[in-house]
Structure formats: structure tokens, C-alpha cells
Amino acid sequence: MATEILMPALSPTMKEGKVARWLRKPGEAIAAGDVIAEIETDKATMEVEAVDEGVMGRILIPEGTENVAVNTPIAILLADGEDADAQPAAAAPTADAAPAAAPPSCGPTPSAPSTPPVSAQPEKDWGETAEITVREALRDAMAAELARDEDVFLIGEEVAQYQGAYKVSQGLLDEFGEKRVIDTPITEQGFTGMAIGAALTGLKPIVEFMTMNFAMQAIDQIINSAAKTRYMSGGQMSCPIVFRGPNGAAARVGAQHSQCYASWYGHVPGLKVVAPWSAADAKGLLRAAIRDPNPVIFLENEILYGQRFPCPVDEDFILPIGKAKVEREGRDVTIVTFSIMVGVALEAAEKLAEQGIEAEVINLRTIRPLDTRTVVDSVKKTSRLVTVEEGWPFAGIGAEIAMQVIEHAFDYLDAPPVRVAGADVPMPFAANLEKLALPNPDWIINAVRQVV
């Protein structure tokens, strides 16, 4: 029975790829496990292994073909003795398992718009912009600061030869060499301590955590050593260091790899905590973080890495830490949020506008120090507050913002503030449950309805 060999996906988000090479020719015998082809995307290469034994039949997609959609038949595998023109059996081998249950979608589809709303210009006019991804923005920020200051270096797992586990440090090893772009073993507490020690002498390390989940192995060093030394030394010492990496939920990676640390680090005096959304945020704020004489936690988001935004091309472009940005103006309700949820909130705001409700959306950009001023000014105008975050609700960023508003603008409020947050559970793996655990525009719309 001839079967179709299908174009595989290398990751849940992959839609298409290139058939880079055929390693087997028609007519050759194939055993299960044999590598028959190589598939490539801009990010990775994967070998295609035969799952069944048989004889290589016709190649449907010649090597070198780009943009081949996932699940396209790329070749035919023949059973022994079958002739090369045999048609594949109605059901491919994998399809004989009932297709009854539709494949679960691979995690939450990032609902952030791929282009930001018109108002997404940095406050100071930096002039001309170009569209770049958040990944490129972060890379460019590091490249610029590495070039600007000899004391800056990048250290972490897979940052050099591998070019970054999420390709954020692409090209930096070539550009700056092994002394400045340093691979480490998997030893978070050790290399974090080492970087903090170096920072105490005045070097300016950028510590990349493959994801912020792994920084928990080193959280003692971050809080007890980086955040407190300035104070404990009576101001003699400082710790100019950046701890950066993807934070929050990725897609379908389960409980230990999906959590938001904004409120954890936001709790700690002696730290600054930054959480960019757009490429301009990422570039401008990372440059500021690297120049800052204090320890800065820089919370990125894996799902945003590939998204494009306009970003100023000006070589000196930089953004101030501690300054929020009004991404969308509105008179009816203030939505305060940060990181990937900015996109989700903007989407909700567009839908609300269709219903005649004009929401003001504030992108915090910095969690600590919090730009209370911008939030309070907005609430004084709208008299209503909804906070949105991906992390857990209890003692979260929303709780802090609501408290600040109560302290500074209580009399202006026309309704109790409402918070939208991730479900108060460890992140489940199943696609349907994961979707239920993360805020989407409808949650925000419902919250707004409660206050207006």
C-alpha cells in the first residue's frame, strides 16, 4: 500500500518550509528510522525520518523547493513490490487513526496585531522608522551597546556559537568575539553569581537566561546579591547588570516553562523591572537598561520575538526607563497592561470602539519604577480602570496598580477597578486548557463592560 510522506512541522507555529535535500532516491529500500530528507526554515534544520519501511517511490517536491506548506505530500513510499506509479492509499498511514478529534490548535494564537496602531510613535519624535522584529530590535540594542562600551559583555547558555536559543544574539559572536559573547554551561546560579561579581567591580554584564523560568535557579543571587549590595554597602558599590530573557507563557510548553515573573521581581527594592511590547520598546529600553547603573530585569516574550513593528532608525534612539506610554487614547475607560497583553488590549479596544466605548490603553513598559503618574492622569479622565496581565491574579501587577489608583485618585473612580489576569493555576499543557488559562480580548471586553 503506497503511502504519502508529508511535509513535517518543526514547531507548532511553522506553516511552511523548504525541502532542502533528498537523501534517498526513488527505488531505494527504506527502513523505519532512515533519514530520507532534510527540511529547513529560517530558524532550524530537521531531518525527516521514515516511519515505515518500504521503497522510495516518486518524489513529489524536488529538493530546493521553498515555501512548502506543512502536511503537503512530498514523496510516495511504496510497499515492497509495488510499482512506482502506485497511487497512495486513500488514507495515509497516520490518517488511519481516526481524524475524529480535530488536531488541537497549538497553543494560543498570539492575538497581538502584527502592526501596531497609528498612535504607536515614541513620544519624542525620533524621525524615520523601519519595520523590524522584536528579535532584531533586541539584537541591535545589544550590538550598539557592545560597540559603545568595552565593559559590556553578553553571557549565557547558547548565546555565542548557537546564536541564541531563540536567535536573539544572532551574529554577535562574529562581531564581538569570544571575550565579549560568552557561552556558559548549564549552571545558572554559578554564572549569575559570576556576572554579579564582575558587575560589582564595574563591568556591565548582560546575562541572558534561556527563559526566565531558569533564572529561578539563580534568584537568590539576583535578589540577595544584585539587588541589595548597593544598600548594604552604604552606597559604595553598585551592580550595573541586565538580566534578560523570555518571560511568561510561550506555546504548549507546560507548567514549568510558562509563568510571568513581573510581580515577583517587581516586589524587590533595588531592582528595576522592564517589560517591553513593541520593537521600539525593546530596542530603546534595552539600551537604557544596559546603560543603567543598577540591576535591571528585562522581561521579553517569546511569542513577540517574530512580530514586526516600526522602530526609529536613529542611531541614538533610546527610551527612558520608568515611563509608560499611552498606546491608544480614549475617554471611557483606562486599560493598563504590559508586554504581550498590550496587543491583546489594543485588539479589545478596537472591538469596544465598534460598540461605542473608547478605551485608553496604557503600555507600562516599566514595572518598577511604576509610572503611576501616567496611570493616575488617565484614570482622572476616564474614571474607570481595568488592568490586564498574563500572570496570576493574586498579588499581581493589577493589584498594585489598583492600589496606586485608590491611593491617588479614589475620588475620581466611578466603579471598582477590575483586573484581568491569567487563570490562577499552573499552566496546563492541553491546547484547550491552555487557551482557557490565558486572557484574550473577550475577557478584557467583559471586564470593561463591568465598569462602564
Place this chain on the structure above:
Amino acid sequence: MSNETDRGLSGGHNSRAMTEADLKEAYYQMVLIRRFEERAGQLYGMGLIGGFCHLYIGQEAVVVGIQMELKQGDKIITSYRDHGQMLAAGMDPRGVMAELTGREGGYSHGKGGSMHMFSSEKHFYGGHGIVGAQVSLGIGLAFANKYRGTDEVSVTYYGEGASNQGQVYESFNLAALHKLPCLFVLENNRYGMGTSVERASASKELWRNGEPWGIPGMHVDGMDVEAVRAAAAEAVAHCRAGRGPVLLEVDTYRYRGHSMSDPAKYRQRSEVDEVRRNHDPIDRVRRELLERGVAESELKSMDDKVKAVVLDAAEFAQTSPEPDPSELWTDILVES
């Protein structure tokens, strides 16, 4: 490839050869793991499995050889690269595959995923996502064995990449101090993601890493299931007898990428081909069985049986429903 230490362990020299029946069992288990993993890779490619998925292909002889020396009640813990351990421990392929697809029929009802599965029945304490974190939990399992006065052993698997984590050494000290019945199995597959062991470890003889604490080290060829089993026999006996922990370094190799998405630029394809061609653990057992006069047809019927089991698991994993939405809110705390 064994090294003797001065602690009285032979490094697996003793009674290497398995009986024919055992060798057939090893063959079956190894083929089961391989076919299961290939199928998982395929389901991933079809979008039925999401997130990370770390395949065990190439490393089958390690868990199979060790499992053959374990008895009911022995405890097992490992990293995210856990499918092989679970199958070897006798967990149901349907439940494992359905966890990979995130369905109700999975071991954790879809809430754990590929990296996080557990079975109280089989004393499998999970798949852990944080590199190195399972090692200190593993000595805790051994602590409980000792505390309860049983002769059960805890097998704690970790990679050569994980072997650089500080808590591994804290665990060595504790395990030696308390003479815990813990078999540390260091699976040296030469890479932790894209970093080769040479670029990550200043120590060149990882099996000796427990020496400062007096932990006997053994080193064995993990592509040879008979050698692994012989080493495990000695190590497990040492732990069971109450003589404290053992560190067993097993040389092995991962054929596939670290997870499904892997740039594959950190090693030559020829290196992978060489291992597959000349050191494949399944080919080796197959050859040995044929040499001993086992009929090709008998192996074929084992292959067919495995194929049926794996197809059944894949089918189950696709037809089992997604968990009920109410599952989102259960199992957070023990309800009293």
C-alpha cells in the same frame, strides 16, 4: 569502555552476557521505545503534539539495561527526555502518547505534557523541565527508602549538561553523608542542546565526579545493553545493600535534535551517521540474537508486535478527547 575504581566496583566487567530470553526482552523493549519515539516525532510533524518534544532515539539501551535490574518498588526520576524511561518502567504506551497529544487519556489528563508525566503505580516520579532539578528530588526518593527501612533503590537520571548544575554536587554530598540508596545515572549523549560536553565540562571523566564524596564511579558503553545491565547489576546491588550511592556514567548518543526544532549546526551529519551505522544499540542486539541462532522470523514477529502496540497508542492518542474544561481548575491542592 569500563573503568575500575578503588571502591570495589568492577565497572560492569562481570557476567556480561545475558540469557537469550533476557536479550529478546531487551530487544523488544528497545524497539518499542524507538518505534514509539518515531511515531511521536511524526505526530509532532502533523501538529498533533505541541511545544517541546525531546526524543530518546539512540539512547534506548540505557534505560532498558538499567530497568532489567530493578524490582517492584524501586523509584525512578528523570528529566524532560522521559518517554523511554516511562515505557521501560512499564507505563502504558497509550497513556504516554495521549499525554503527548494533551488528551484526557494521558497520564496527567493532558495537564502535564511531554515533559511532565508521573505514575504512582510504577513509581515513576516524573519528567522534570528544569535542568538538574530532578537530581536533588532523586536523593529524596532514596532518603524515603532508607527512612522506611526498605531495600528499594532510587534511580536518578540526568544528562551530561545537567551534570554541571550546582545542586547535583549538593546532592552528591547529601547522598554520601546519609548513605542513600541512590543510583545516579549520568546519560552522556555528548551534547546539551548545542553545547558539546567538551565545551561545557572542565572535568573529562564525569564518572569520577562523585569521588570527593567517596561515591564510587562506573563508566559504561551505553550502546551495549548487556554492558549497561551488567554495570547496573553491580551498582544496584551496592545501593540495595545499604552501602550508599553510586554514580554510573553511560556513554550514549542522541540521534535526533535536542527537541523538535534544532538548528543541527553544532555537529556534523557524518558524526550522527557514524554512530547509527556502527554503534546502534538495537542493531547490536539484533546481530547478537541472530548469531545465537534466533530466527529472523522471530525478530520480525516481535517487530510486528511493537508496530501494533505503537499504532494502537497513536490511535488512542488521537481519538482520546481533550480534557474537560473543568479540569483547568482541579488538582491544584489536595482538597480536604
